[in-house]
Amino acid sequence: MLENRRYIIQGFFVFIGLVFLVKLFALQIVNDTYSRQAESNTRQRIVEYPFRGLIYDRNDKLIVYNEPIYDLMVIPKDIQVTDTTSFCNLFEITKEDFEKNVLNARKYSYVKPSTFLKKISHEKYAQIQDQLYKFRGFYVNPRTVRRYSKPLLANELGYIGEVDQDFLDKDTTNSYKPGDYLGITGLEESYEDLLRGKRGVSYKLVNVSGIVKGAYKGGSNDTASIPGKNLISTIDLPLQEYAEKLLDGKRGSVVAIEPSSGEILVMASAPTYDPNLLTGKNLGDNFNKIKVDTTAPLFNRPIMARYPPGSIFKTVQALIALDKGVTTVDEKIKVNLTNIGDHAPAGIYDVKKGIRYSSNNYFYEVMRRVVLRGKGSNLFTDSAIGMDEWSEAVKKFGFGNVLGIDIPGEVPGNVPNTATYDKMHGKGRWAYSGVKSLSIGQGELLVTPLQVANLGAIIANRGHYIKPHLIKGIKENGKIEEFEYEKVYTGDHTEYYPEIIEGMAQAAKQTAPRAIINDIEIIGKTGTAENGKKDETLDHSVFMAFAPRENPKIAIAVYVENSGMGGRAAGMTASLIIEKYLRGYIKKNWWKREEYVLKGDFID
Incomplete structure (x- = not known):
């Protein structure tokens, strides 16, 4: 009798072991959901924005070019900021702005990255890049803004701006995503299809502190961005x-x-x-000032x-x-x-x-x-x-x-x-x-x-x-x-x-x-x-x-x-x-x- 009980107990444990083995096999081999979730904790998806096409004059003199800027991105689930004051001082924002931006990011998605701060200048980024490791959940995404070699041709060149939701709702081509820029007026608008290029994406390996350690899977899943076409203008x-x-x-x-x-x-x-006023993070404020100027500089005579x-x-x-x-x-x-x-x-x-x-x-x-x-x-x-x-x-x-x-x-x-x-x-x-x-x-x-x-x-x-x-x-x-x-x-x-x-x-x-x-x-x-x-x-x-x-x-x-x-x-x-x-x-x-x-x- 006792011998039979021993076999029953052994059989029960064997059965439980088999159940766990089958479950582990299903989780790890048959169903890759958990493995993908684990991978997502170690990889970072970064949108590679294309270089917008350049514009030259008739004699090959550069008129419009690109200047690097950076967007500070955030993934709410990964946020670890022990010293909010240091963060705010580094990025020159108030605590109210910090809390508001975090809240907006969480409303957008708890697990997907979104823009926390836009258009950080190249000079500012040089000052902060060595400090970013202290703030887990944040990383920078490189972008470009337009710059002009001379303060000329403002109305003819036009300017670019970020797409809004109303535009995205009407975009039947599905060519644009939130955060993209497009030509608003002038040549930037007329030749948008040629100038804009095509975005790509890259995946990076990151450690628990959010520091990039290299390309994910050797970059095999990356797609390169395609730069826009360069235009030769007729202008002297x-x-x-x-x-x-x-x-x-x-x-x-x-x-x-x-x-x-x-x-x-x-x-x-x-x-x-000056067309340089309508570029960078002060575009909105400068546009409003130009718009109300009684001399009507936006009126292209x-x-x-x-x-x-x-x-x-x-x-x-x-x-x-x-x-x-x-x-x-x-x-x-x-x-x-x-x-x-x-x-x-x-x-x-x-x-x-x-x-x-x-x-x-x-x-x-x-x-x-x-x-x-x-x-x-x-x-x-x-x-x-x-x-x-x-x-x-x-x-x-x-x-x-x-x-x-x-x-x-x-x-x-x-x-x-x-x-x-x-x-x-x-x-x-x-x-x-x-x-x-x-x-x-x-x-x-x-x-x-x-x-x-x-x-x-x-x-x-x-x-x-x-x-x-x-x-x-x-x-x-x-x-x-x-x-x-x-x-x-x-x-x-x-x-x-x-x-x-x-x-x-x-x-x-x-x-x-x-x-x-x-x-x-x-x-x-x-x-x-x-x-x-x-x-x-x-x-x-x-x-x-x-x-x-x-x-x-x-x-x-x-x-x-x-x-x-x-x-x-x-x-x-x-x-x-x-x-x-x-x-x-x-x-x-x-x-x-x-x-x-x-x-x-x-x-x-």
Whole structure:
């Protein structure tokens, strides 16, 4: 009996042992949950953020680059901070901030890492890296922020910012995760897909103190990040710097284009700001200050400001009339001063003389012929039909629509048509005589500085333009993969452009003598854009030009607000930029153009 009991007890213990063996086998071999949990206590998952693509100027000068920063990450379950005061002093935060950030991290996840502090500078990290081992549960994740080699091109380059939850909810591509950055405005936004790169991930072995001891499994599970593409811009950085210097302290803009390619050499807006302010941990505070600045530095005048074109638009009126055959370059038209106010004398005018003297009444007659073609049964229907034909012809020159420049924010300006005046006056209740101010670039007609510079390129090219753009292509392995841009023709004929150009050359000498450069011929046209404000006495100074006459290298539009005559502020600014680009330096002359423009007193 006793012998049987002994066997029963032995069998029971054997059975229990077998149960434990089976359970251990299941836990360790069949089910790896516990082994994975054990591994997770010794490994650390680190997101490898890609280097964002760089941006260069047309001559391979670096404009935008990356600077290292660090995010302090935390895993709540691993936190061991015995001296909170030392921690707060090291990271320059308050105890309230410490407790709040820990609470936020726990709300996000008790076991997953999240950001405790963002954008620790490279200099600050150098001071704290030797102290991190004291605070278990914390580690740093390297990142980069954008930096700018010069305080230029703020609105054109744009800035990057962290994605928010609203963006993530709408991101159908699933390309972004919390903590990622993306382009918010400018080129950063337009070329986000090329610049951003692709994130990777690495796994590190850590000891009980959270100190990294090496790669987990020799890095076999790691995926490398892929850097973004580097872009070559069309900007001439020294010329851009010079243009912004000339605009300093003023309100206005400069747009310069290479006519043969549509490449934008300069796009300057004033007032402006240093793009380095919108990077790093102070981005939010700096943005709020810039946003409420009453000088509106975020307003990108070259593509957002709308002005009446004034007298520069007379070149377009002439080109449309010649293209439609309602006049010829040789036709002499007798002009009196009864139809519209004028500063040019009465007399006999052809196209070239009309542009040279900027005769309002000559262009009144030119546009009247375009609009009143006898296609309607009466004066009112004839005006309505002709107005729509005129409007469509103007739009072929890039007005009234966006040109499609490769940064966001471009506005179309305004080219009125029959519907515009039907709404204003009633259908059949207006005629050409009521909209005659359009003939001299006033009235409801509005253009942007970019469109005016593009007009200069059209005339320089004798009848076509390449869509203006700021990025030439991708720079990869020392080579440039250039993008292709559309060529647009503005009319059916081109044989009359030499007369238009000669008229502009004579006009520049007559109306902008201070802008003349003896050995560089400037083909230009001055203008005055009405400011529309009764409390400001001076209108806006406008100058459109290109140079040289043959094989033009630069077309330009300059707007200087509230500075009066186009031949002074705008004309002299344009001539300085043209000379700087074509010659490489500014010759001294008796006008002292550079000193005059920098001083900014354009009444003298």
